[in-house]
Amino acid sequence: MPVDKGFAGRVYPPTAPYEVGREKLREFAEAVGASHPAHTDADAARSLGYPDVIAPPTFAVVVAQRAEQQYVADPAAGIDFSRVVHADERFSHHRPIHAGDLLVSVLHVDAISERAGLAMVTTRVEIADAEGAPVSTVVSTLAVRPEDS
Amino acid sequence: MTTAPEGTALAVGQEVARRTVTVDRSRLVRYAGASGDFNPIHWNDRFAQSVGLPGVIAHGMWTMGAASSVVADWAGDPGRVVDYQVRFTRPIAVPDPGAADVEVVATVGALDAEAGTARIDLTVSFEGARVLGKAQAVVRLG
Numbered sequence: 218m219p220v221d222k223g224f225a226g227r228v229y230p231p232t233a234p235y236e237v238g239r240e241k242l243r244e245f246a247e248a249v250g251a252s253h254p255a256h257t258d259a260d261a262a263r264s265l266g267y268p269d270v271i272a273p274p275t276f277a278v279v280v281a282q283r284a285e286q287q288y289v290a291d292p293a294a295g296i297d298f299s300r301v302v303h304a305d306e307r308f309s310h311h312r313p314i315h316a317g318d319l320l321v322s323v324l325h326v327d328a329i330s331e332r333a334g335l336a337m338v339t340t341r342v343e344i345a346d347a348e349g350a351p352v353s354t355v356v357s358t359l360a361v362r363p364e365d366s
Numbered sequence: 367m368t369t370a371p372e373g374t375a376l377a378v379g380q381e382v383a384r385r386t387v388t389v390d391r392s393r394l395v396r397y398a399g400a401s402g403d404f405n406p407i408h409w410n411d412r413f414a415q416s417v418g419l420p421g422v423i424a425h426g427m428w429t430m431g432a433a434s435s436v437v438a439d440w441a442g443d444p445g446r447v448v449d450y451q452v453r454f455t456r457p458i459a460v461p462d463p464g465a466a467d468v469e470v471v472a473t474v475g476a477l478d479a480e481a482g483t484a485r486i487d488l489t490v491s492f493e494g495a496r497v498l499g500k501a502q503a504v505v506r507l508g
Binding site: 247283299306312 | 393396397399401402403405426427428430431432434435437438439443444445447448449450452453454503
């Protein structure tokens with residue numbers, strides 16, 4: 218099934234909150250080699266003015282990809298992951314994510330276009346904290362090869 | 367704790383950081399678990415080859431994350447990285463046995479005195495070819 222262009226413009230309901238844990242941030246930081254102590258040592262983070270350890274700049278992908286599942290895992294969307302390549306990614310942080318955050322995401326399907334025979338699917342996840350204040354905006358584009366290639 | 371870089375001490379084109387990061391198969395398994403991205407192209411050669419890849423490739427998001435720590439360390443505070451974008455232009459085939467060395471070079475791409483920010487451009491390469499395009503991080507200066 219080809220990518221259904223009718224999903225463009227769709228906005229999904231807010232996700233259940235994602236609770237950011239210290240040990241999850243440690244695990245993620247170690248996996249990407251982010252050795253700055255603000256990721257693992259609460260005192261180091263506090264000395265920089267943060268309430269607790271903070272996330273590396275790309276950690277928001279963990280939160281965003283959960284929200285994106287609502288769309289990309291929907292069979293009606295026509296996104297077959299064996300034909301998908303990640304084309305680009307962008308994070309705009311209103312403030313760093315820190316341990317203890319309860320993050321709620323709203324997924325937007327911003328655009329579905331065609332480029333060189335590929336379907337280019339751009340999603341945007343707006344991540345906010347428990348008070349509704351914006352935390353991060355995550356924009357991601359997937360390139361989906363047609364079925365017969 | 368290092369102090370934040372100041373804009374007055376920077377010039378466009380200046381190299382501010384350089385690091386070689388190493389990725390092997392165990393690193394990819396670790397990243398898969400930490401990120402929740404269990405796509406088998408990042409851990410299963412048979413599957414990767416069945417979809418036309420030479421073998422297991424690194425998560426683009428691992429490469430993006432590893433490169434960001436070079437900027438975060440230079441900034442003295444990872445929270446100063448306020449915007450970060452990349453295009454994934456070429457996969458990194460991760461050998462088994464062995465490891466892939468990825469070179470990260472950070473230079474000043476632009477300075478915005480009014481906003482108090484620097485755009486740091488990242489050249490991220492593997493086997494002499496760039497694997498990320500338009501890799502740009504905006505850093506809030508001190």
